[in-house]
Amino acid sequence: MTTLTDPPKESFRLSQLIYDTRYRSLTIQVVAMFLLVLALSWLVSNTIQNLAALGKDFDFGFLTNVAGYDINQRLIEYDSTSTHGRAALVGILNTLLVAFLGCILATVIGVIAGVLRLSKNWIIARLMTVYVEGFRNVPLLLWIIVIFAVMTESTPSPRDFREGGSASMMLFDSIAVSNRGVYVPAPIWAEGSAIVVAVFLLSLVGIFLFRRFARARQEATGQILPVGWVALGLFFGPALIAFFLMGRPISLEYPELGGFNFTGGIQLRNSLIALWLALSLYTGAFIAENVRGGILAVSKGQTEAAFALGLRPNRTMSLVILPQALRVIIPPLISQYLNLTKNSSLAIAVGYMDVRSTLGGITINQTGRELEGMLLLGLFYLITSLVISGVMNIYNNSVKLKER
Amino acid sequence: MKKSVFLGALTVAGLAAGVAGAATLDDVKARGALNCGVTTGLVGFAAPDANGNWDGFDVGVCRAVAAAVLGDPMAVNFVPTTGQTRFTALASGEIDLLARNTTWTFSRDVDLKFEFVGINYYDGQGFMVPKSLGVSSAKELDGATVCIQTGTTTELNLADFFRVNNISYEPVPIETNAEAQQQYLAGACDVYTTDASGLAATRASFENPGDHVVLPEIISKEPLGPLVRHGDPEWGDIARWTLNALIAAEELGITSANIEELSAGTNNPEINRILGTEGELGAMLGLDAEWAKRAIMAGGNYGELFEKTIGENTPIGLARGLNAQWTDGGLLYTPPFR
Numbered sequence: 001m002t003t004l005t006d007p008p009k010e011s012f013r014l015s016q017l018i019y020d021t022r023y024r025s026l027t028i029q030v031v032a033m034f035l036l037v038l039a040l041s042w043l044v045s046n047t048i049q050n051l052a053a054l055g056k057d058f059d060f061g062f063l064t065n066v067a068g069y070d071i072n073q074r075l076i077e078y079d080s081t082s083t084h085g086r087a088a089l090v091g092i093l094n095t096l097l098v099a100f101l102g103c104i105l106a107t108v109i110g111v112i113a114g115v116l117r118l119s120k121n122w123i124i125a126r127l128m129t130v131y132v133e134g135f136r137n138v139p140l141l142l143w144i145i146v147i148f149a150v151m152t153e154s155t156p157s158p159r160d161f162r163e164g165g166s167a168s169m170m171l172f173d174s175i176a177v178s179n180r181g182v183y184v185p186a187p188i189w190a191e192g193s194a195i196v197v198a199v200f201l202l203s204l205v206g207i208f209l210f211r212r213f214a215r216a217r218q219e220a221t222g223q224i225l226p227v228g229w230v231a232l233g234l235f236f237g238p239a240l241i242a243f244f245l246m247g248r249p250i251s252l253e254y255p256e257l258g259g260f261n262f263t264g265g266i267q268l269r270n271s272l273i274a275l276w277l278a279l280s281l282y283t284g285a286f287i288a289e290n291v292r293g294g295i296l297a298v299s300k301g302q303t304e305a306a307f308a309l310g311l312r313p314n315r316t317m318s319l320v321i322l323p324q325a326l327r328v329i330i331p332p333l334i335s336q337y338l339n340l341t342k343n344s345s346l347a348i349a350v351g352y353m354d355v356r357s358t359l360g361g362i363t364i365n366q367t368g369r370e371l372e373g374m375l376l377l378g379l380f381y382l383i384t385s386l387v388i389s390g391v392m393n394i395y396n397n398s399v400k401l402k403e404r
Numbered sequence: 405m406k407k408s409v410f411l412g413a414l415t416v417a418g419l420a421a422g423v424a425g426a427a428t429l430d431d432v433k434a435r436g437a438l439n440c441g442v443t444t445g446l447v448g449f450a451a452p453d454a455n456g457n458w459d460g461f462d463v464g465v466c467r468a469v470a471a472a473v474l475g476d477p478m479a480v481n482f483v484p485t486t487g488q489t490r491f492t493a494l495a496s497g498e499i500d501l502l503a504r505n506t507t508w509t510f511s512r513d514v515d516l517k518f519e520f521v522g523i524n525y526y527d528g529q530g531f532m533v534p535k536s537l538g539v540s541s542a543k544e545l546d547g548a549t550v551c552i553q554t555g556t557t558t559e560l561n562l563a564d565f566f567r568v569n570n571i572s573y574e575p576v577p578i579e580t581n582a583e584a585q586q587q588y589l590a591g592a593c594d595v596y597t598t599d600a601s602g603l604a605a606t607r608a609s610f611e612n613p614g615d616h617v618v619l620p621e622i623i624s625k626e627p628l629g630p631l632v633r634h635g636d637p638e639w640g641d642i643a644r645w646t647l648n649a650l651i652a653a654e655e656l657g658i659t660s661a662n663i664e665e666l667s668a669g670t671n672n673p674e675i676n677r678i679l680g681t682e683g684e685l686g687a688m689l690g691l692d693a694e695w696a697k698r699a700i701m702a703g704g705n706y707g708e709l710f711e712k713t714i715g716e717n718t719p720i721g722l723a724r725g726l727n728a729q730w731t732d733g734g735l736l737y738t739p740p741f742r
Contacts, residue, residue, distance in 0.1 A: 053635065054495065054517055054633075054634065054635065055517050055634060055635065056517060068560045068563060068564070069559050069560055069563055070559075070562070070563045070566075070573075070575045071575070072574050072575050072576065072577075079567070080560075080563035080564070080567060081567075149586075152587065152590045152592045153590050157590075157591035157592070159537075159591075179590060179591055179592050180549055180574075180592055180593075258547065259546060259547040259548070260537075260545070260546075260547050260548040260549060260594045261547055261548070261549060261574065261594075263547065270592070271576075348554070348577075348579060349579075351554075351576055351577040351578050351579075353577060357554065357577065361488050361554060361555060362488075362554055362555055362559065362577075364488075364492075365487070365488050365491060365554075365555035366511070366555075366560070367511075367515070368491060368495070368511075368512075368515055368516035368517070370492055370495070
């Protein structure tokens with residue numbers, strides 16, 4: 001009678017897949033994956049089947065066909081004989097334009113409103129609260145339409161600018177604010193203007209280098225150089241000198257009333273301005289809250305320490321508080337930029353020809369390629385969002401708390 | 405073996421889906437209401453009145469089809485669509501019939517896979533300007549700002565017209581007729597262009613219609629008609645012959661006033677066939693014998709519908725013009741009911 005036996009042989013039973021913790025998680029993952037693939041393949045086959053039932057195919061060839069429609073705001077050459085692909089490109093550029101302008105203005109508005117909302121001045125702080133709550137809690141589409149309606153209804157039409165009309169141009173007859181947009185002078189680049197521009201760009205580099213030099217010197221010796229004045233001088237000086245040396249190659253083309261509309265100059269269409277303002281004000285309200293949260297996240301002791309060192313409130317904010325607040329502000333700011341970019345697809349409400357209106361609107365309507373168009377549109381917004389968050393993540397890494 | 409069973413099941417499922425999708429008539433009957441796509445509001449063609457009841461020329465087509473199929477002209481769910489959303493709504497099956505002054509074109513018929521069932525209004529694209537502009541011809545519109553509904557044929561015609569005449573313009577795209585009206589009246593555009601009938605209807609709703617003129621140029625052919633999806637010819641036939649019945653009724657003198665009297669039997673065999681007292685036309689469509697009678701009673705014959713909604717005695721004041729019967733020098737000519 002032996003009590004000693006061989007250890008039981010490891011045998012694998014099917015039930016172990018569920019009851020044995022060593023295998024369970026793997027089983028669940030495999031089943032989940034299988035179901036996911038099944039659902040996806042059902043979606044795809046369903047789409048193919050329905051397309052076949054409608055007698056439609058899946059083809060991106062329509063992008064090379066003639067579009068046949070006109071677009072009012074185009075940053076690249078385009079007319080009604082161009083292709084649908086080019087029309088989509090015009091729309092993409094328009095989307096990127098309004099998103100870019102919007103992100104900048106929204107940041108400016110958001111930072112100012114966020115800081116002012118913490119102001120000790122009761123009226124300013126309350127005003128900012130009204131702004132933030134007003135814009136945050138009303139749908140964006142309403143703001144876009146309201147701003148657009150105010151701009152078209154309250155501004156004079158071009159024919160009021162005629163002799164004896166009720167409206168007149170501003171700033172020495174150079175800017176006209178009409179219900180079709182704001183007309184501003186356009187620069188005309190004559191021969192030699194490239195040199196002026198090059199000089200200007202070089203002086204920008206100079207400003208940057210001087211600032212670095214001044215900072216290094218301050219850190220080394222404690223002496224403060226007059227950065228502001230030198231930068232101002234560098235900004236205007238060399239470019240102006242080059243401008244006159246080259247015989248004034250850059251001139252301005254003023255908008256003039258001709259026929260039905262103003263001609264010449266640059267037209268900032270009401271649709272662009274309304275969309276830009278609405279997106280910026282709306283997103284700015286959210287950014288203001290991020291900024292306020294970021295500032296409040298910096299301990300009060302920091303402010304008191306800065307004051308004890310004799311720093312003025314302005315410098316305390318810009319040198320002590322904001323740099324520390326940035327690491328809290330940036331990550332939610334990225335989402336706000338993405339929101340703004342995606343929200344710009346509401347452009348059609350005011351007739352702004354963004355990519356949703358060209359590719360996702362007229363092109364789809366004329367060619368009947370809903371699936372292809374929407375997939376392309378989704379792909380565009382996906383790539384744009386990924387690029388924006390990629391760039392912002394790089395910036396975030398540069399400002400985040402450095403553990404030493 | 406197992407695999408083939410699976411594939412077989414798939415095929416059967418696919419076929420069943422295809423069949424279910426094709427029989428629009430059964431879907432409509434089962435639902436008890438016709439889903440009809442109309443404009444978001446164009447007075448005279450399709451607009452809700454003060455009580456929320458849709459009324460208008462295109463609405464009349466929807467009601468006639470509902471009356472023919474379901475026996476009740478009020479059994480219609482009106483789905484307002486914009487120039488951009490209408491085709492997707494029809495292709496996806498959200499609506500059974502689109503009656504939204506839609507132009508019959510080759511690419512819409514062939515490439516977009518729709519079936520135009522006829523023409524209920526022969527139209528053309530025109531321009532409307534304020535009288536104060538002093539413009540008398542569309543060719544004087546160089547540099548003008550033009551309001552245009554996106555996703556329409558007028559958008560393409562406009563581009564062609566200005567390119568051919570080598571003059572420039574600034575398009576202001578808008579989504580619905582109401583927005584266009586607001587923009588135009590605010591002076592944000594000099595010109596509003598759409599189908600001439602739409603211009604007349606829009607102008608009729610202005611406070612001072614006399615301050616605006618429609619320019620003489622008609623720059624395109626715009627045959628407007630109701631349409632259905634490809635792939636269900638039976639449903640297309642029902643819509644087509646309902647429209648034809650309205651037109652034929654006017655030609656043959658069947659009106660909502662005398663239809664009861666005529667349906668007792670006449671000595672004109674075509675009237676008898678339309679009204680179902682002779683022949684089997686209704687059964688051939690899969691409907692009962694009195695389908696056309698109900699369609700005509702819904703809003704009257706084509707002429708009555710026209711006069712009631714957009715004719716000369718309405719604020720819109722459109723003349724019959726091309727839309728008169730062929731016997732009166734117009735283009736309306738329905739194939740015989742035989």
